[in-house]
Amino acid sequence: MNAIRAKVASRALVADDRLPSIRGLAATMGVSPSTVVEAYDRLVAEGLIRARPGSGFYVSSAALPPLALAKDQPQRDRAVDPFWVSRQSLDAETGALKPGCGWLPAEWMPTEALRRALRGLARADDAVLSDYGATRGSLTLRRILMARFADEGLEVPPEQLLLTASGTQAIDLVCRFLLRPGDTVLVDDPCYFNFRALLRAHQVRIVSVPYTASGPDIASFEATLAAERPRLYVTNSALHNPTGATLSPQTAHRVLNAATAHDLTIVEDDIFADFEPEPSARLAALDGLNRVIRIGSFSKTLSASVRCGFIAARADWIEDLVDLQVATGFGGPSAVATEIIASVLSSGFYRKHVEELRRRLARARRDVGDKLQRIGVTPWLMPRGGFYLWCHLPDGCDSADVARLALADNVVLAPGNVFSASQTAAAFMRFNVAQCRDPKLMPTLQRAIGR
Amino acid sequence: MNAIRAKVASRALVADDRLPSIRGLAATMGVSPSTVVEAYDRLVAEGLIRARPGSGFYVSSAALPPLALAKDQPQRDRAVDPFWVSRQSLDAETGALKPGCGWLPAEWMPTEALRRALRGLARADDAVLSDYGATRGSLTLRRILMARFADEGLEVPPEQLLLTASGTQAIDLVCRFLLRPGDTVLVDDPCYFNFRALLRAHQVRIVSVPYTASGPDIASFEATLAAERPRLYVTNSALHNPTGATLSPQTAHRVLNAATAHDLTIVEDDIFADFEPEPSARLAALDGLNRVIRIGSFSKTLSASVRCGFIAARADWIEDLVDLQVATGFGGPSAVATEIIASVLSSGFYRKHVEELRRRLARARRDVGDKLQRIGVTPWLMPRGGFYLWCHLPDGCDSADVARLALADNVVLAPGNVFSASQTAAAFMRFNVAQCRDPKLMPTLQRAIGR
Numbered sequence: 001m002n003a004i005r006a007k008v009a010s011r012a013l014v015a016d017d018r019l020p021s022i023r024g025l026a027a028t029m030g031v032s033p034s035t036v037v038e039a040y041d042r043l044v045a046e047g048l049i050r051a052r053p054g055s056g057f058y059v060s061s062a063a064l065p066p067l068a069l070a071k072d073q074p075q076r077d078r079a080v081d082p083f084w085v086s087r088q089s090l091d092a093e094t095g096a097l098k099p100g101c102g103w104l105p106a107e108w109m110p111t112e113a114l115r116r117a118l119r120g121l122a123r124a125d126d127a128v129l130s131d132y133g134a135t136r137g138s139l140t141l142r143r144i145l146m147a148r149f150a151d152e153g154l155e156v157p158p159e160q161l162l163l164t165a166s167g168t169q170a171i172d173l174v175c176r177f178l179l180r181p182g183d184t185v186l187v188d189d190p191c192y193f194n195f196r197a198l199l200r201a202h203q204v205r206i207v208s209v210p211y212t213a214s215g216p217d218i219a220s221f222e223a224t225l226a227a228e229r230p231r232l233y234v235t236n237s238a239l240h241n242p243t244g245a246t247l248s249p250q251t252a253h254r255v256l257n258a259a260t261a262h263d264l265t266i267v268e269d270d271i272f273a274d275f276e277p278e279p280s281a282r283l284a285a286l287d288g289l290n291r292v293i294r295i296g297s298f299s300k301t302l303s304a305s306v307r308c309g310f311i312a313a314r315a316d317w318i319e320d321l322v323d324l325q326v327a328t329g330f331g332g333p334s335a336v337a338t339e340i341i342a343s344v345l346s347s348g349f350y351r352k353h354v355e356e357l358r359r360r361l362a363r364a365r366r367d368v369g370d371k372l373q374r375i376g377v378t379p380w381l382m383p384r385g386g387f388y389l390w391c392h393l394p395d396g397c398d399s400a401d402v403a404r405l406a407l408a409d410n411v412v413l414a415p416g417n418v419f420s421a422s423q424t425a426a427a428f429m430r431f432n433v434a435q436c437r438d439p440k441l442m443p444t445l446q447r448a449i450g451r
Numbered sequence: 452m453n454a455i456r457a458k459v460a461s462r463a464l465v466a467d468d469r470l471p472s473i474r475g476l477a478a479t480m481g482v483s484p485s486t487v488v489e490a491y492d493r494l495v496a497e498g499l500i501r502a503r504p505g506s507g508f509y510v511s512s513a514a515l516p517p518l519a520l521a522k523d524q525p526q527r528d529r530a531v532d533p534f535w536v537s538r539q540s541l542d543a544e545t546g547a548l549k550p551g552c553g554w555l556p557a558e559w560m561p562t563e564a565l566r567r568a569l570r571g572l573a574r575a576d577d578a579v580l581s582d583y584g585a586t587r588g589s590l591t592l593r594r595i596l597m598a599r600f601a602d603e604g605l606e607v608p609p610e611q612l613l614l615t616a617s618g619t620q621a622i623d624l625v626c627r628f629l630l631r632p633g634d635t636v637l638v639d640d641p642c643y644f645n646f647r648a649l650l651r652a653h654q655v656r657i658v659s660v661p662y663t664a665s666g667p668d669i670a671s672f673e674a675t676l677a678a679e680r681p682r683l684y685v686t687n688s689a690l691h692n693p694t695g696a697t698l699s700p701q702t703a704h705r706v707l708n709a710a711t712a713h714d715l716t717i718v719e720d721d722i723f724a725d726f727e728p729e730p731s732a733r734l735a736a737l738d739g740l741n742r743v744i745r746i747g748s749f750s751k752t753l754s755a756s757v758r759c760g761f762i763a764a765r766a767d768w769i770e771d772l773v774d775l776q777v778a779t780g781f782g783g784p785s786a787v788a789t790e791i792i793a794s795v796l797s798s799g800f801y802r803k804h805v806e807e808l809r810r811r812l813a814r815a816r817r818d819v820g821d822k823l824q825r826i827g828v829t830p831w832l833m834p835r836g837g838f839y840l841w842c843h844l845p846d847g848c849d850s851a852d853v854a855r856l857a858l859a860d861n862v863v864l865a866p867g868n869v870f871s872a873s874q875t876a877a878a879f880m881r882f883n884v885a886q887c888r889d890p891k892l893m894p895t896l897q898r899a900i901g902r
Binding site: 038109330 | 495616632645780782788
């Protein structure tokens with residue numbers, strides 16, 4: 001393979017040149033013909049050469065661009081909108097710093113447990129490796145989730161759980177099921193930026209209420225429900241994204257009462273739940289999955305590569321959501337993904353991993369918070385857990401300008417207004433403390449904010 | 452673990468009972484305390500017991516239903532609609548025969564290659580196992596696809612390829628991008644039943660044209676374009692589902708001219724392409740991805756468990772589809788899935804596997820076709836490849852009735868009208884020849900059709 005590749009690279013062989021015959025090359029190289037067949041097959045799969053039946057192998061006429069040139073790089077000049085952070089951080093160049101991104105560094109993740117799970121999966125039944133699997137997804141994983149829900153006092157039989165291709169897909173399915181274009185949807189201000197992108201894709205009208213240190217501003221929440229009649233409220237409980245704030249039991253109770261009074265359905269995304277030192281108030285537990293739909297995923301603490309989300313909701317809704325997921329995806333997550341996740345979650349190792357993450361993140365929040373304050377960047381509050389600090393920039397700073405400047409230095413930031421439906425967070429910035437350890441970061445940031 | 456499970460099963464331990472202390476049980480069982488910790492951790496993950504910090508382990512108050520009772524079983528009395536076949540076959544009981552399903556038996560799939568790929572993946576970089584990955588999906592896999600497209604004369608740079616969570620998701624994304632509720636969409640009659648379910652979820656109006664042995668009836672196609680002005684035409688080329696027919700070059704050319712004249716966009720799903728003995732006409736190749744969008748997946752020949760689909764389309768459309776996939780799924784397929792698929796496709800083994808499948812299926816089509824004819828069930832045509840036979844039932848038979856009767860005998864069939872937008876295929880039934888080998892099948896079928 002290397003011999004052929006080298007000849008193509010040096011132009012000794014060019015497009016449409018015939019390759020040596022299998023027997024000829026085998027004799028020249030002193031290998032068996034089957035070795036040459038295997039090498040040619042792999043080169044065909046790579047696209048470097050192609051077979052012409054009955055006539056041998058030829059250098060492919062589609063000259064492949066070198067890998068480096070073909071690499072996806074995000075456009076740097078696009079608008080600083082809710083896609084800005086996701087596109088810049090997902091497609092970042094190697095070596096980029098990503099304090100704006102929404103995940104932990106790979107070395108913080110339970111990769112050894114994932115490797116063990118993969119080796120175990122290599123011994124699974126044929127059907128696990130090749131069949132579509134049940135429409136609701138792995139029963140084993142649903143039973144594990146059920147046990148976790150029981151711990152918060154939420155009884156969910158496995159029929160009321162639907163596994164989805166990702167946490168975002170879970171919200172998307174719910175939105176497709178409940179919303180029609182032109183409906184009004186309520187979000188927190190600030191809220192996770194992708195809620196805004198997702199809701200825009202559903203062509204709904206977005207209204208928002210200010211988020212306080214103990215949940216949505218309840219007076220504003222009640223007034224907005226009365227005035228705007230939103231169909232749905234999409235929120236994070238546990239640790240709120242981007243603020244890191246925690247819903248108080250009193251606010252949860254009043255939110256649910258207002259929702260009942262105005263027939264509002266609530267999507268509760270508690271994707272950061274495992275980062276909490278101790279559980280906080282949950283709308284789904286309070287409501288018993290009557291008008292609250294719980295969604296979540298395993299991307300933040302287990303793996304974002306092994307993708308899987310879930311929906312827990314009323315039985316009749318789940319039944320319809322199963323149909324919708326069959327129609328639009330012919331099922332949910334890869335059975336390979338759910339097997340890996342179930343294996344890691346049930347290994348006993350997971351609990352220790354999460355405890356270690358919490359300790360590590362508590363230190364990182366303190367350290368990074370101190371460093372940021374020294375350059376005039378002030379955390380809005382000190383969260384009980386998780387990896388986000390929602391920070392106020394020094395007076396006069398516009399976070400979109402700061403983010404654009406930092407990007408020129410290969411630093412991806414998360415400017416405040418991508419999280420704000422009302423566009424009132426220009427002075428804010430979300431920092432991922434686990435992605436702030438590079439010593440180059442603070443000087444770059446200091447330059448970008450002009451201090 | 453077994454000791455505790457047995458005590459719970461026999462009610463020697465009931466909800467809220469405290470478990471033996473770790474040291475106590477270790478001494479009793481003659482194992483180390485860390486073994487007991489590990490066992491308790493696993494039982495916690497399973498939901499059988501729970502930890503109360505500082506106080507030990509207790510039997511979970513959420514008494515789990517026995518696994519058998521919690522198993523998802525499809526409702527047998529639901530309407531015979533496009534969901535009927537998918538729900539019945541995906542959630543079929545163990546031991547059910549599934550001549551109506553759309554996939555090969557697990558033992559026909561390349562499970563050894565999948566196992567090798569999993570073992571290889573267990574040695575991958577941490578980032579592959581834990582990060583989200585690029586927004587367009589694995590560059591390696593896109594380059595492999597690019598080489599395959601080049602073989603059919605279709606030049607697609609990797610930027611014009613987007614990997615998706617499944618083939619169905621690929622069509623769904625395209626529909627979300629191009630359609631608005633109330634638009635008109637054209638399908639073949641018959642067509643893959645899930646196209647109908649998917650389009651219903653988009654709230655569009657479905658019109659259909661009869662499918663002939665060489666593609667859509669072209670006179671009807673042209674008349675429908677003029678009269679109904681559909682925005683999109685969704686079709687299979689290569690081997691048409693359910694008929695197994697092949698688009699002829701002349702029909703392909705006229706379809707494309709009519710599409711150009713009426714500004715119609717075409718989604719070409721050639722998911723069965725690898726089953727063809729030699730390549731047939733392709734709309735995407737003829738058009739050069741101008742108004743044709745190619746979608747596909749690896750579910751039929753490689754694995755339906757390792758899920759991944761793709762979209763090849765105009766560069767500007769792909770750019771927008773990337774945003775849409777970020778908004779609605781925060782990316783596409785699991786990086787774990789794309790690594791496995793790229794590894795199998797580039798192993799050289801894949802080509803041999805597909806050749807063997809073709810030989811095996813040619814025999815199965817002949818054998819099953821003969822057996823069906825003997826009981827009065829007649830193939831509409833003998834396909835060049837693939838695993839479907841679209842058959843006419845004996846006169847007077849309604850395929851929905853036959854399917855309901857067979858289901859009572861635990862046989863899942865695919866009755867004709869689920870494939871027909873015009874509901875004119877009640878006399879037809881689709882058979883998957885690879886799922887027709889059980890000797891119990893033909894007698895059951897014979898009974899169900901009343902012969």
